[in-house]
Amino acid sequence: MTIKLGVPSKGRLMEKTFQWFGARGITLQRTGSDREYAGAVEGIDDVTLMLLSAGEIPRELAAGRIHLGVTGTDLVQEKLALWEQLVQPVEELQFGHADLIIAVPQAWIDVDTLDDLDAAAAAFRAHHGFRLRIATKYHRLVRNFLRAAGVADYALVDSQGATEGTVKNETAEAIADITSSGETLRANHLKILSDGMILQSQATLWRSRTAPMEDADRVTMAKLTELLA
């Protein structure tokens, strides 16, 4: 048996993760051709690298098919109900920072807080006959947040990409999305609600609470966590 480590399979998230492990004496690398999702681990024995889509890592951790995985707090909390019972954060990796926020058009000078959003949503529904639409891919997180805040008369519409453009395209009135610097929001004439911070996320190394381990795996895991600490 080996310890299975899930890492995002492409882009900056993969590179930064490789660097983070490299700085701790563990070399992760892709093997084979550029298009092949196979990897190798040096610096510790009995650890297997699994290159996966960042969005699938929470599910694999929860199912216990991987022992460790790197992915954002946002994805873990969106995809896993009762996530605390399924996974445990090992280390925050200090990159991949992103805030899940609610943003509305800058020209809405009357809307700055959730309370404003709620009132504007009521008036919008009365005027247009449908609920104020919020575009997002983080349905559970956004819904739970708005319910706790007592916001009503909105509808979530699914947007898996280019979410900042949905308001201009008139497929939504507001958005809930991740942002790191806010530049894309500003460029699209949107502003963040002052109390609209849903979650502050960053790349995090998670440990599965459900993955089966043999004695040898426990030894490997102990060695690994010592190197990473």
Added chain:
Amino acid sequence: MPTRSETLARAAALRALFEAQGAVLVEPPILQSAETLLDLYGEDIRARAYVTSDALRGEQMLRPDFTVPVVQMHMLHGAEPARYTYSGEVFRRQELDPGRANEYIQVGYEVFDREDPAAADAEVFALIADALKGLPLRAITGDIGVLMAAVEGLQTTARRKQALMRHIWRPRRFRALLERFAGRAPLPPSRVALLAGEVTCSAPLIGVRSGAEVEARVTALKDDAAAPAIPAMQVDLIQALLDVRETMPHALSRLRDLAVDMPAIAGAVNRVAAREIALKARGVDTANLLFEASYGRTTMEYYDGFVFGFRSETRAGLPTIASGGRYDALTRRLGQGREIPAVGGVMRPGLMLELEGAQ
């Protein structure tokens, strides 16, 4: 735990009880229009109901309750007065508590009758209470209509009353609004700046919400800032009303005291009193029946008058065994111009058997 066939047998027996009262058996489909339910409950329903979809009909929901389809059916072609009974599975997502069933059998009884609302309330409650006799349960009753009448009677603008009415079901938001309207909560800095005319924007307006709508709300906020605060005494009276939690006779005398200072609730309090008499006439021991003025406010339901629930005395963690209430406004919303006073309740035979087994 009772088996499925035991639960179904009990459900059939309960249904027969209601049929003996003249109720017509109805069997609404499991798949319900997602649009109707979303329109009624908003996005919150998605956290509670299972959504499914196909390429032809779009989104549909596995019925989270029977009341909505029964009301729809009655409003479409029901005779008057009408009594209905039904039983079958309802489906509820349980993402926070894996111990709670996400599929269970409900048996229900619904009364559509214009004649005597107090008698209809008492009929539904007493029949369900009878069916539950012998189980270690405690009944709680309430009346959302009293709170609604209190809000309606506040000395303030129509807009504020409307905002409070809209959030009757969200106690935290309701409280926050009331504090703000009473001038007891500080305004956020952005609102202060907006009212002072210090907020401008050079960014282009994008999206469906128009400049006129933004302007209209700015005007509304300025009007609101100029409107006098709701007197502190009236806010305290609402709180005193929400705090009423006594047995029926004491609660009624408390409500009558409050009605002296809040004359707007007098009519609603009279309805509570009439209901007490009707319950007594049905043999309910109202001297020991709990009345909680805030009961039923957090259940995301559509009740706007009498509400009731039966909870286990021995197992606090168990969901409500039976519950119900009056939903006149729902018939108006689903009735496309027509309406009829309606009251109903549901029971969970599976939980009843579980409690019997534990005795």
